[in-house]
Amino acid sequence: MPTSENDGGDPEPPAPERRGYTMTTSEHGSPANWDHAASESPGAGVSVPGAAILPAPYVTGNLRDLPPVPQRRVDQLVRSLKEICQRAWTVAPSVSGSIDRQLALLGQGNVVITFGGHFKSGKSTVINAALHRLIMPMDDLPETGAICVLTFGKVDSAIVHNDGDTRPIECSTECIRRETSLISSAGERRGEVHSIEQLDITLADCVIPESARWIDSPGINDTAEMDQRALQAARAADTLIWVTSSRQPLSEVEMDFLADYVAQRGPASVVFLVNAFLQKDELDEWKAFLSDKMPRVIGKIHANAQAMGFPSPPLVIPAAGRALCGTEAPGFGRRDLRQFLTSFNSNTHPRVQRARLYQTALELRSLESTVRQRVASETESLARRAAAAKQRQARERRRADFAREIESAAEAFLADWGARARQTGAALAATITAPSLQRGLTYSETLSRELKAAADGVVTGLLDRVQRLAEEYNQPPIDDLALAELRALLTPPDVIVMVPLSGKGKVTSTMPQSVIAEFIENDAHWARWNTSYATEQAVAALTMKEQKILACALGRPASTVTPDNGGARETPSDSSSADSGFDQAQVDQLEEIASRLTYAADLAVSLAELEGQP
Ligand SMILES: Nc1nc2c(ncn2[C@@H]2O[C@H](COP(=O)(O)OP(=O)(O)OP(=O)(O)O)[C@@H](O)[C@H]2O)c(=O)[nH]1
Numbered sequence: 001m002p003t004s005e006n007d008g009g010d011p012e013p014p015a016p017e018r019r020g021y022t023m024t025t026s027e028h029g030s031p032a033n034w035d036h037a038a039s040e041s042p043g044a045g046v047s048v049p050g051a052a053i054l055p056a057p058y059v060t061g062n063l064r065d066l067p068p069v070p071q072r073r074v075d076q077l078v079r080s081l082k083e084i085c086q087r088a089w090t091v092a093p094s095v096s097g098s099i100d101r102q103l104a105l106l107g108q109g110n111v112v113i114t115f116g117g118h119f120k121s122g123k124s125t126v127i128n129a130a131l132h133r134l135i136m137p138m139d140d141l142p143e144t145g146a147i148c149v150l151t152f153g154k155v156d157s158a159i160v161h162n163d164g165d166t167r168p169i170e171c172s173t174e175c176i177r178r179e180t181s182l183i184s185s186a187g188e189r190r191g192e193v194h195s196i197e198q199l200d201i202t203l204a205d206c207v208i209p210e211s212a213r214w215i216d217s218p219g220i221n222d223t224a225e226m227d228q229r230a231l232q233a234a235r236a237a238d239t240l241i242w243v244t245s246s247r248q249p250l251s252e253v254e255m256d257f258l259a260d261y262v263a264q265r266g267p268a269s270v271v272f273l274v275n276a277f278l279q280k281d282e283l284d285e286w287k288a289f290l291s292d293k294m295p296r297v298i299g300k301i302h303a304n305a306q307a308m309g310f311p312s313p314p315l316v317i318p319a320a321g322r323a324l325c326g327t328e329a330p331g332f333g334r335r336d337l338r339q340f341l342t343s344f345n346s347n348t349h350p351r352v353q354r355a356r357l358y359q360t361a362l363e364l365r366s367l368e369s370t371v372r373q374r375v376a377s378e379t380e381s382l383a384r385r386a387a388a389a390k391q392r393q394a395r396e397r398r399r400a401d402f403a404r405e406i407e408s409a410a411e412a413f414l415a416d417w418g419a420r421a422r423q424t425g426a427a428l429a430a431t432i433t434a435p436s437l438q439r440g441l442t443y444s445e446t447l448s449r450e451l452k453a454a455a456d457g458v459v460t461g462l463l464d465r466v467q468r469l470a471e472e473y474n475q476p477p478i479d480d481l482a483l484a485e486l487r488a489l490l491t492p493p494d495v496i497v498m499v500p501l502s503g504k505g506k507v508t509s510t511m512p513q514s515v516i517a518e519f520i521e522n523d524a525h526w527a528r529w530n531t532s533y534a535t536e537q538a539v540a541a542l543t544m545k546e547q548k549i550l551a552c553a554l555g556r557p558a559s560t561v562t563p564d565n566g567g568a569r570e571t572p573s574d575s576s577s578a579d580s581g582f583d584q585a586q587v588d589q590l591e592e593i594a595s596r597l598t599y600a601a602d603l604a605v606s607l608a609e610l611e612g613q614p
Pocket residue numbers: 117118119120121122123124125126137138139140141142143144145217218219220275276277278279319320321322323
């Protein structure tokens with residue numbers, strides 16, 4: 001029985017470690033290069049003069065993976081994220097929420113590996129081979145129709161998640177097949193499998209590490225629903241083990257799927273597992289596969305690696321799934337397969353860390369760009385609001401100046417009109433003498449008319465001034481309605497000049513003329529006095545209307561008037577529309593957060609891409 005590491009009969013794998021990552025890593029950090037296979041094997045890449053370099057046989061037992069990510073730097077990133085989270089809490093709570101989720105992802109204790117690939121590439125077979133237990137149903141027709149999550153446990157159990165319900169089933173291949181098989185025994189498609197969301201399978205005495213979840217997923221390129229499920233299973237993974245069949249390794253659809261996936265999860269998140277379909281499950285066939293076919297498969301994968309987003313050659317592991325299921329003998333890639341799969345026993349696994357860091361880096365970049373956009377829009381809004389406030393202040397100043405001018409014009413009018421009214425009253429009073437004393441409404445009518453006439457001369461002047469001031473101070477012109485109202489307010493009221501009748505009822509025919517004359521003189525005196533009294537009343541009445549006159553002359557309140565809109569109502573966009581926006585201190589805080597996000601994203605990227613691919 002061959003046991004050498006290089007003869008295809010690889011020795012039994014060591015007992016799996018249940019805790020703590022223990023996979024061998026390259027001494028040089030990046031353990032491989034594009035000539036990986038050739039440089040590692042004796043006689044590899046033999047250069048025959050005049051001939052091309054021959055493909056080197058693949059050598060098992062030599063598996064190396066990425067070096068660990070320095071924990072000190074991961075801790076540094078976590079500290080930085082916690083700080084950002086705290087700072088963002090008040091000014092950008094959604095950033096805090098998102099960073100919280102990233103912290104949860106980085107700290108997630110469970111490790112998920114998903115076996116993905118083209119349908120019928122042998123995913124379920126490889127899982128059975130690794131477990132060395134025929135638990136997952138395998139078939140020549142599309143088989144796995146639901147996501148199956150395998151974990152280690154005290155006893156075997158299986159639980160079906162179906163349409164939101166859960167129910168236990170017997171943990172046997174047949175029972176699992178009944179739930180997840182895409183094709184019935186009669187060869188018909190089973191639509192009911194679509195309602196099975198997940199199958200949780202717990203296995204006692206298996207190599208799955210305690211903290212690991214292994215997912216067997218439906219294959220791609222069968223139906224749209226299964227593609228969707230395959231994607232869902234891949235997205236649940238920390239590492240996607242891409243099982244590709246040696247019969248048709250890496251088809252176009254596989255490459256397209258992987259290119260999208262690598263763009264989202266990073267190059268460390270995918271490892272290729274070449275499932276060797278041997279003619280006969282014999283060691284000679286396996287050795288022939290390793291020396292003839294495997295280098296060509298690796299060559300194809302490596303040749304297409306860059307197009308799929310791998311900056312350096314991805315890790316490719318061969319295993320003969322069916323053969324491994326059928327034998328416990330060494331060989332067929334068991335050692336490498338087991339060693340590799342069981343190395344996923346902690347969240348400090350280099351691939352798990354890199355894949356999570358990659359996702360975090362992408363999220364941080366996106367947050368950074370969102371925050372920077374916000375800084376730009378808030379800065380713009382601040383400038384807009386500052387300009388609007390300046391305009392508003394200028395407008396208010398202008399309005400106050402206008403109001404002051406109107407007030408002094410109105411006061412001047414009232415003073416002017418008061419003087420004219422008194423002159424008019426005095427002139428009328430001077431005409432009232434005993435011999436010419438008129439009874440009835442004569443003096444009232446005359447004084448009312450003359451007071452109006454006296455007002456007329458100054459009202460027009462005032463109205464002109466008000467209009468001119470409105471123009472000068474960029475205020476809306478007084479419209480006709482307000483003008484008519486103002487004119488009415490400025491028009492003095494009708495007045496009554498009382499002419500007393502002193503002798504009324506007393507004058508008799510026998511009364512001496514001198515007494516009668518005294519009565520008349522007395523009446524004339526009071527008529528004169530009443531004339532000036534009525535005049536003062538008219539002046540007082542107009543003076544009392546001063547506030548109304550001002551309000552009318554000033555027109556609409558200043559808040560509804562802009563300098564440029566001629567007094568039209570302001571639209572919301574004219575005002576400081578972003579009144580609820582940030583102040584300068586908050587914008588500064590946002591800017592600080594953006595810079596910290598840049599730093600954290602750079603750090604996450606550098607860790608995620610650390611030392612490339614093996
Ligand atoms: N010769 C040979 N046949 C294999 C090997 N691995 C798988 N098969 C066969 O290929 C068929 C498909 O295997 P599965 O494990 O069901 O493939 P799968 O990728 O899980 O298929 P889906 O779940 O339908 O996507 C089965 O009949 C297997 O017996 C192998 O290494 N060699």
